[in-house]
Amino acid sequence: MIKVICTDSYEALCKQVSRVFAAQITLKPNSTLGLATGSTPIGVYSELAQMVAEGRLSLSQVQTLNLDEYVGLGAEDDQSYRYFMNHQLFDRVDIDKSRTHVPNGLAQDPQAEAARYEQLVASMGGVDIQLLGIGNNGHIGFNEPCDHFPMQTHTVALTESTIQANARFFADASQVPTQAITMGIGTIFAAKKIILMANGPKKAQILLDTVAGPVTPQVPASILQLHPDATVYCDAEAGALLRQHGLVD
């Protein structure tokens, strides 16, 4: 059973999740953090940046591994996930950027890059705490609904629903890359602790499916039901159906 913690607002959600990350870093300053992009975690990164600015937290010893990157976009492209991480977090805190890792979207051979990244995660001893968003279709990272759980970091063709969901960040849907490199379900599942965050009414149904539906690769996040330490943190809107079904305290 996945634990669910529901807050009143997005702001409260970000405060709670950032406190969990701060506690992890305080207890183990050289933690390996698994980080996510998308609109959901932006408030968490702001909270962490504020804690660092106020001298309450230091990220100087952490190392980070991001979940995924678009194939074809580099660090200078403002839609790349490396660019996002630099701007939302890394450039705002005392982190050693050489210890921050995102798959290289400009690698000549994306499949070789995926294999390199999988090795990198292993060589760093795995992830201590993994932050996840969730796609409207249940994807985590870019592990899209399919007929099996892909285990390792791999290249993936994005589904039409993900391309449409991400088109809001681009001039139009035709500009959205069609391929990505993503940690696999096995790579993600190996994290010691997993925090899946969701906010807003569009995520209510998929959270119910994730927490209380069958474990199926058609809802990739449902695998978290089997994880020993996975928690869903959501706001009231995303948690509405969970609450209706008595799955939130």
Ligand code: PGA
């Ligand atoms: P979002 O994306 O945070 O922008 O909703 C989540 C995801 O697709 O994983």
